[in-house]
Amino acid sequence: MANLLPPDVAAVASLVAGCFAALLVMGSLWRARPEVTGPRRGWLLVSLGVVAFSVRVLGHFVSSPAIEIARGILGIAGSALLVTGFLILRRPRGREA
Amino acid sequence: MTLFDVEHVEALAISAMGVVLVIVGATDLGRKRVLEPLPALCLTLAGLAAFFWKAPLFVGYSEDDYPIVEFQETLFFLFLAACIFFWFGGLLTRHARALEAANVKIAHANERLQEADRVRNELVHTISHDMANPLTPMKIQIRILAGVTGATGPAATALKVLDNNVRRLERLVGDLRDVALIESGQMKVVLQASDLVPVLEGVGQAFKGTLGQKSIALESAWPATLPVDLDVTRMEQVLYNLLSNARKFTPPGGTITLRAALVGRRVRVEVQDSGRGLDDEEKGRLFQMFSQVHSPPETDERGTGLGLFICKGIMERHGGRIWVDSAGHGRGSTFCVEIPARPEAP
Numbered sequence: 037m038a039n040l041l042p043p044d045v046a047a048v049a050s051l052v053a054g055c056f057a058a059l060l061v062m063g064s065l066w067r068a069r070p071e072v073t074g075p076r077r078g079w080l081l082v083s084l085g086v087v088a089f090s091v092r093v094l095g096h097f098v099s100s101p102a103i104e105i106a107r108g109i110l111g112i113a114g115s116a117l118l119v120t121g122f123l124i125l126r127r128p129r130g131r132e133a
Numbered sequence: 134m135t136l137f138d139v140e141h142v143e144a145l146a147i148s149a150m151g152v153v154l155v156i157v158g159a160t161d162l163g164r165k166r167v168l169e170p171l172p173a174l175c176l177t178l179a180g181l182a183a184f185f186w187k188a189p190l191f192v193g194y195s196e197d198d199y200p201i202v203e204f205q206e207t208l209f210f211l212f213l214a215a216c217i218f219f220w221f222g223g224l225l226t227r228h229a230r231a232l233e234a235a236n237v238k239i240a241h242a243n244e245r246l247q248e249a250d251r252v253r254n255e256l257v258h259t260i261s262h263d264m265a266n267p268l269t270p271m272k273i274q275i276r277i278l279a280g281v282t283g284a285t286g287p288a289a290t291a292l293k294v295l296d297n298n299v300r301r302l303e304r305l306v307g308d309l310r311d312v313a314l315i316e317s318g319q320m321k322v323v324l325q326a327s328d329l330v331p332v333l334e335g336v337g338q339a340f341k342g343t344l345g346q347k348s349i350a351l352e353s354a355w356p357a358t359l360p361v362d363l364d365v366t367r368m369e370q371v372l373y374n375l376l377s378n379a380r381k382f383t384p385p386g387g388t389i390t391l392r393a394a395l396v397g398r399r400v401r402v403e404v405q406d407s408g409r410g411l412d413d414e415e416k417g418r419l420f421q422m423f424s425q426v427h428s429p430p431e432t433d434e435r436g437t438g439l440g441l442f443i444c445k446g447i448m449e450r451h452g453g454r455i456w457v458d459s460a461g462h463g464r465g466s467t468f469c470v471e472i473p474a475r476p477e478a479p
Contacts, residue, residue, distance in 0.1 A: 108139030
């Protein structure tokens with residue numbers, strides 16, 4: 037830990053915060069009813085988006101062109117998943133099957 | 134580096150996501166449409182952080198700006214996690230509170246129902262007790278009147294109608310009292326080591342006398358001895374009730390069979406009739422209180438819908454059970470009761 041630079045600490049913090057949020061949602065969705073939490077599909081997409089961004093953070097510790105491309109793809113996918121997920125969650129109740 | 138390499142497309146996607154999240158969060162922050170203020174604020178801040186994390190790529194930034202841009206990424210994660218935590222956690226917390234409130238309501242409703250049930254039982258018990266008191270002198274007076282006056286013709290008919298109705302009222306009051314006892318858990322059966330065979334013989338003999346006018350045959354079969362622990366009076370009540378039901382639903386010329394046997398370590402008594410039979414729906418509700426199937430039009434016997442409920446209560450207090458088998462309408466029914474046999478049973 038002593039060798040970690042501030043950006044590394046920030047990356048670890050991002051990873052922990054993201055994984056914690058995704059685990060919280062996915063773990064709860066397993067048991068919570070949709071009428072309580074809202075559409076499962078929305079929360080699933082949000083969780084997957086967070087996971088994508090968290091995995092992307094891991095690339096911070098490795099530097100190579102392939103990793104950079106993978107990070108880029110994860111960032112694009114994560115953005116799409118998060119936006120779609122949040123929009124589904126904000127749709128009025130009853131429209132979700 | 135071209136405008137359309139992965140890095141730029143990613144930056145475009147994340148910046149656009151940031152704008153959308155700001156719009157979503159800010160809209161809810163202002164109008165409180167879906168999100169509570171705290172998650173809406175976190176979402177707005179996450180959107181701003183995402184935007185300022187990647188948008189600078191398009192305007193160019195120096196090496197000096199890099200730590201700030203990286204910090205925006207961390208902020209994006211933290212605010213996003215906070216938004217999800219407050220939003221999702223809030224939903225679960227609100228639901229848990231609603232459940233708690235519902236549980237309290239249910240507990241109160243349950244208390245009120247229990248109280249109402251207790252009052253109802255007391256009422257039924259009191260009414261049945263108070264109604265039973267005048268019935269005995271009424272019966273005696275009717276018999277005296279019939280004997281003294283030697284009534285004939287319309288007067289005799291009137292006395293007979295009166296007598297029949299008093300008897301019916303007596304049965305109803307007795308049933309109501311039994312129901313009140315069963316419902317309040319106060320029905321007591323005095324189990325004594327007995328042989329079921331004399332009970333069956335006695336009930337069969339008494340019942341045979343009531344069948345003549347309908348031309349119904351009573352067949353019976355049981356072994357020489359059936360040792361059980363039972364309350365004789367209550368068991369007679371059950372058997373008579375089942376036989377009366379069989380008589381009610383068996384057409385003239387039909388047959389009622391009363392048989393008993395040792396089945397494993399239990400004694401089973403069956404009352405089989407060749408009557409209308411029962412469908413599955415009727416079988417399912419037959420042992421509930423006030424449940425009746427339609428009496429055949431040719432019979433003038435009207436039940437209270439309490440008899441089988443009482444039989445079930447009595448059998449349960451014997452450690453036994455009662456059920457009905459029927460292959461369907463027009464195929465007769467078989468009512469079965471089963472109680473534990475004594476150890477010395479053969």
